[in-house]
Amino acid sequence: MKKLESRHYVFLGLFVVIVAAMLINVKLDIKVSAETQKMYDYIDSLPQGSVLMVSFDHEASAVPEIKPLALTILRHAFKKGHRLIGVSLLAEGTGIGYRLMQETAREYDKVYGRDLVYLGFKPQYIAAILSMGESIPETFPEDYLGRPYTQFPLLDSVENYDDVAGVISIADGSLTTHWIEYARARYGVTVTAAVAAVMMTTYDPYIGSGQLHAMVGGLRGAAEYEKLLKIGGSGRRGMLAQTSAHVYVIIMIIIGNVIYIAERKRKSGA
Amino acid sequence: MARKIPKIVCALFGVTLFVLFFSQHPSAKSLNLAILNEYFQIIFAFTLLVGVVSFVKINLKGVERGEDRPYRIVSILGVFVVPLLALIWGIKGDSPFMWVFENIQVPMQATVFALLAFFVASASFRGFRARSVQATILLVAALIMLISRSSIGDVIADEIPQVADWVRSYPSMSARRAILIGIGLGSLTTSLRVIIGIERTWLGGDK
Amino acid sequence: MALSLACCIFIPAVAWFEISKLPVLIFAVISIIIVLYTTFHKKSREKFKVREIAGLKAVENAIGRATEMALPILYTPGWGGDIQRPTTIASLNILSHVAEKTAQYNCDLIFPTHDPVIMSVAQEVVRESYARAGFVDRFKEDDIRYVTSSQFGYAAAVEGLITRLKPASIFLLGTFEAESLILAETGNIAGSIQIAGTDSTIQLSFFIVACDYTLIGEELFAASGYLSGDKSILASIRAQDILKIIIIILIIAAVIWVSFDPAADWWVF
Incomplete structure (x- = not known):
């Protein structure tokens, strides 16, 4: 059998910590950050019945992190009586987005066609974003289920970005950047985002410049949003696993440094 | 000549899209829409075909040579079976395509993504x-x-x-x-x- | 469509030029003039030197190491880019240089990608580099391969290649997203020398931790000029520097202005 190296023990330790954290049901209290509050206030302050475009710009791999985020945003929007147009610019996000929108619509007794429509996937994201700026019905002549665009009352008055209050990009990668660089820069639409934690610092400069209006990110963002909505959800539950993993990594960094300093002392003493 | 034509096409479309950026005139918008919505999508569809042909060709050669045969057979089967499921039963709701997507592709991808956590731990420990x-x-x-x-x-x-x-x-x-x-x-x-x-x-x- | 276009041309009510985009046009025109000047003005091209970039000096060593160990080189442009992306073009420029060397040293070059168009272009780039080196018979088309368009499918495929082939050197140059650390750590475990470079700011931190050399952002664009010595690419690096100086002056002016007039926002458009 191959001899185990230090990294194998690091991996094993992380696995044990996360599994243990998932088995324990402890609710951690968290404080709501200013950026999550801004996202909440943005959706909350829109007039009832506003049309929002929600774009599912993520792959299947990010579902465990993205789903709690997407659910909180959708729940808040439906709770406030907003109407939602769903699209997806990555093929793998299409089915997931449709399921999430249907699931939350049922929770709030929303009617498809009147309160929400899911237009589905369009390949070539930059082209799709620019094309919707010119004409959404020409970009998506049919909804996800193949019914004509003109059939839905919600879409009667929606021609392009001028007719939506804003775009919410739910992303695990850099696709939100394209919404900012093309939809915001060229057509002036308000762009907000719900993103994977690892991508948050990528968007910080856009938040600072105001090109990205608001952002909520990662499991922590989802947990904070759930707290604001006063609902339970997988965000708060996932926070325990995330916190445990973070503590584990901190301990690993400390151990690594202790070993490094000890070795350095040993070498300088020799 | 074989290089000149693509260069001319590239320059033409580059300049056209640059100019169109500064105009909201209906004719400019219409041309923009045609380029983005039609030309791009057509080109994209053909590029996918190139990828699939290359993928199948390389894996068939691998099967012939006996390199990683079981894995290559699964890959080739995937390329043909999944589109077939989509063609026969569609891609909506509870179709077999969606079943494959949700029960095979999503967990597999999430697993590879989850590896990141382990690599972050080992990289932090070392770096x-x-x-x-x-x-x-x-x-x-x-x-x-x-x-x-x-x-x-x-x-x-x-x-x-x-x-x-x-x-x-x-x-x-x-x-x-x-x-x-x-x-x-x-x-x-x-x-x-x-x-x-x-x-x-x-x-x-x-x- | 032709009819609708013809009808629209005669609509006078909407202006052809959107005045709110005037600042963008001004900056674009200035940039174009500077790039054209540095590219085509002979004297401007001659007085120019690029500082040494450690990662690029290591390219030769990385190829030499692979040759000595009789192991392949793995080169991948990442999952995040397509052929329209300037980063991909810069990466293919570097590939051209690396391929020429691998042709000379008879070293295998494996290039997995997520994009069929990048695959086709890379095949041409590598074929031409092998021809330039005089060893076109050493070119293996199947080594430049499309794996899958799916992000983590691509990550798994490249990770598998690294684990099985144990390449002596790995080049991770292009646009990377969350797959970056998976690939870089796998390469680290395999004991490969790794040279990385990307325009994805978030992934730079991962590359810096896990790779031997990292090209930061625009160094990737400079790399192709540095390696090839191509005067037109070097000229565009100079253009970038001139534009950077203009931006720095504008930033300083805005900072001074806003210090005296906090309500000012003339630079926001």
Whole structure:
């Protein structure tokens, strides 16, 4: 059998910590950050019945992190009586987005066609974003289920970005950047985002410049949003696993440094 | 000639899209829409075909040679069976295609994504060492960020999330902005070289 | 469509030029003039030197190491880019240089990608580099391969290649997203020398931790000029520097202005 190296023990330790954290049901209290509050206030302050475009710009791999985020945003929007147009610019996000929108619509007794429509996937994201700026019905002549665009009352008055209050990009990668660089820069639409934690610092400069209006990110963002909505959800539950993993990594960094300093002392003493 | 025509097409479309950016006139919008919505999508469909043909060809050769045979057979089966499911039963709702997507593709992809957590742990263990003053500053910043993005930051001290926000908003963001400006300028000059025809790598080379 | 276009041309009510985009046009025109000047003005091209970049000096060593160990080189442009992306073009420029060397040293070059168009272009680039080196018979088309368009499918495929082939050197140059650390750590475990470079700012931190050399942002664009010595690419690096100086002056002016007049926002458009 191959001899185990230090990294194998690091991996094993992380696995044990996360599994243990998932088995324990402890609710951690968290404080709501200013950026999550801004996202909440943005959706909350829109007039009832506003049309929002929600774009599912993520792959299947990010579902465990993205789903709690997407659910909180959708729940808040439906709770406030907003109407939602769903699209997806990555093929793998299409089915997931449709399921999430249907699931939350049922929770709030929303009617498809009147309160929400899911237009589905369009390949070539930059082209799709620019094309919707010119004409959404020409970009998506049919909804996800193949019914004509003109059939839905919600879409009667929606021609392009001028007719939506804003775009919410739910992303695990850099696709939100394209919404900012093309939809915001060229057509002036308000762009907000719900993103994977690892991508948050990528968007910080856009938040600072105001090109990205608001952002909520990662499991922590989802947990904070759930707290604001006063609902339970997988965000708060996932926070325990995330916190445990973070503590584990901190301990690993400390151990690594202790070993490094000890070795350095040993070498300088020799 | 084989290189000249693509260069002319590239220059034409580059200049056209640049000019269209500055106009909201209906005819400009209409032309923009045609390029983005029709030409791009048609080209995209054909490129996928190129990929599939190449993928199948390479894996069939591998099967013939007996290299990783079981894996290659599964790959080839996947390429043909999944589209077939989509063609026969569609891709909506509870179709077999969606079943495959949700029960095979999603867990497999999430598994590979989850590997990232393990690699972050091992990279942190190996990489974050206080070798110098700069490395120590980086190490301290990393620890503050890790604590602030979990629930313990709030418990230990209110200042920790505030310090983390400061790190993100000022030192980190200013460095990131500088890099972004550099990248933007690099992209601008490369794009210009492509449009005016002095950058020929995308054609496969110089000749 | 032709009819609708013809009808629209005669609509006078909407202006052809959107005045709100005037600042963008001004900056674009200035940039174009500077790039054209540095590219085509002979004297401007001659007085110019690029500082040494450690990662690029290591390219030769990385290829030499692979040759000595009789192991392949793995080169991938990442999952995040397509052929329209300038970063991909810069990466293919570097590939051209690396391929010429691998042709000379008779070293295998494996290039997995997520994009069929990048695959086709890379095949042409490598074929031409092998021809330039005089060893076109050493070119293996199947080594430049499309794996999958799916992000983590691509990550798994490249990770598998690294684990099985144990390449002596790995080049991770292009646009990377969350797959970056998976690939870089796998390469680290395999004991490969790794040279990385990307325009994805978030992934740079991962590359810096896990790779031997990292090209930061625009260094990737400079790399192709540095390696090939191509005067037109070097000229565009100079153009970038001139534009950077203009931006720095504008930033300083805005900072001074806003210090005296906090309500000012003339630079926001």
